[in-house]
Amino acid sequence: MYSYEDPVFRQKEVLFPDYIPDHLPHREKEIKAISSIINSALKNPESISNIFIFGPPGTGKTASVKFIFRKLEEETAAFPVYINCFRINTRMGVVYAVIFEFFRKVRPTRRIPSRRGVAYDELFDLLVSELKKSRVFPVICLDEVDHLLPRGSEVLYDLSRLREESIPVQLIMITNDQFVFMNVDPRIKSSLRPVEEIPYRAYTIDEMKEIIRIRVEFAFQKGVVDEEAVEYLAEVACEMGGDVRIARETLLRAGELARQDGKFRVTVEHIKQALSESQFAKAKSIVEQLSSKERKIISLIPENGIFYPEFYELYRRVYPSGVRDRMLRYYLERLAKYGLITMERRGIGGSYFIRLNVPRRIFTQL
Ligand SMILES: Nc1ncnc2c1ncn2[C@@H]1O[C@H](COP(=O)(O)OP(=O)(O)OP(=O)(O)O)[C@@H](O)[C@H]1O
CATH class of the missing domain: 1.10.8.60 (Helicase, Ruva Protein; domain 3)
Known part of the structure; x- marks a missing residue:
């Protein structure tokens, strides 16, 4: 033949992209640290510490957690859930993702409840009652957690507070930005404590x-x-x-x-x-994944850059009913977060200079 x-x-x-090697060289120390926090929480749910992983892109943060999750599924009674907050960035979305995984893995014979027409509180109560009944130990990874803030940050509070109802929940938060929680409501920050920080370096x-x-x-x-x-x-x-x-x-x-x-x-x-x-x-x-507002904004940035006040004028001329100053800055900051533009302050107290990090021909190919 x-x-x-x-x-x-x-x-x-x-x-x-979805291949997770059987061995992640030069990440043994970090994997050991994360696993040992989860294992001690599994042994003693009273002692849960949430885990905060940060470091530059492509340094194995997600791969380490997926590697650990594979082992957890094979060897323990933990119920690991991986959520990418770039895609799921609302509290409703996060809770539904946990419920979805719960029914898929823990109650495979039951129909997954519909999300449509259900209020957040109802969905959350369903999660609480199912977790109470099943007594599984959820380990929830919120990758790219910065995309959950500030819109969906309440869910961090809600999930952390489950421990008060004797439902142990281990959260793992991953981000590139070490200071991502700096401006988060102190009430939410304190609900996350204690937190173990695991830095990843390039x-x-x-x-x-x-x-x-x-x-x-x-x-x-x-x-x-x-x-x-x-x-x-x-x-x-x-x-x-x-x-x-x-x-x-x-x-x-x-x-x-x-x-x-x-x-x-x-x-x-x-x-x-x-x-x-x-x-x-x-x-x-x-x-391609940008919202139409973000796309309109980025396609207006000239090839050789522009100062913010000039850009604001240009934007308002082209889109007279478009967003105002504060929202325009907000969208520009998001574009900078995605790495599509750079905003640098020029001169002492000067205004921002906006530079495009991608070739303009990208916009003509959409
Ligand atoms: N030590 C390693 N050994 C083998 N492959 C690795 C290692 N570190 C990272 N990788 C691989 O590099 C790719 C990117 O890794 P990963 O997604 O974990 O990065 P990350 O730190 O989560 O990045 P980001 O912050 O952009 O999400 C994956 O394909 C992963 O398998």
């Missing part, structure tokens, strides 16, 4: 090389990826903040490019081409 062996990839899935060049080499070994056929390509990719990924995601995506695309040109070797040139394509694709996918 004819069997096709891919000349480039041995196991392409190893480079897919990988060093040697760590990055090792991580890339291991992925290459699993993902590609032997000898397909040039050593110079690995070295170059590790350097660029470190320059870009020590982000393994960039390295993983680039390897996948570079492998496809190597196949297309028929030489079946991944070279530095393939890495360079893949990098420029993936940066563009990433920015485009963020732009």
Whole structure:
């Protein structure tokens, strides 16, 4: 029988976003710290500490928690729920996501309750009564928790207060921004206590090389990826903040490019081409997820930047019934958070200069 062996990839899935490796090199210490907090809470629910994980993008925060969740599901009675707050950013959304997972995993024979037409309090009461009856231990990870603030921050309070009803709940909050809770209502902040902080730092060049080499070994056929390509990719990924995601995506695309040109070797040139394509694709996918207001705002920013007062004038001219000053700033800050623009204050007490971090041709391709 004819069997096709891919000349480039041995196991392409190893480079897919949802693949969680069996080992996360250089994150052993952090994984151990997080696991031990959860394990002691499991043994003694009176001693729960919430967990706050922060650090730059692509440094393994999400991967560590998913890795731990996999083990929790296999080995303990915990009920782990992973929620990405970029997608689910309201208190109703969070509570529904927990209920959804609860019915899917703990009560698979029952119909998942509908969210439509149900008030928040009703949904929350349902969660409380189900958790009380089942006595499971929910470990809820709120990834990119900054997107939940301030609109959905009440849910942090509601979930933390469940302990007062003798329902143990462990929260894990992940963000890039160490100071994300600075302006949060003190009542909510104090409900989250005690909190253990787990900082993640960017990988060093040697760590990055090792991580890339291991992925290459699993993902590609032997000898397909040039050593110079690995070295170059590790350097660029470190320059870009020590982000393994960039390295993983680039390897996948570079492998496809190597196949297309028929030489079946991944070279530095393939890495360079893949990098420029993936940066563009990433920015485009963020732009595609923007609200129509945000899109209108970003598409008005000129290629070579603009000072805020001028931009405000321009915006009001084009959209006379659009948002006012304070809201416009709010939307610009969100765009800056997504990394699509940079806002820097020029001169002492000067106004903000807004710079576009993505090529304008992205907007014509939407
Ligand atoms: N130590 C590591 N070993 C192997 N792969 C890793 C390691 N650290 C990160 N990765 C991989 O890098 C990618 C990005 O990691 P992850 O999503 O965990 O980053 P993050 O810190 O949560 O980033 P962000 O803040 O942008 O959400 C994933 O594919 C993950 O598997």
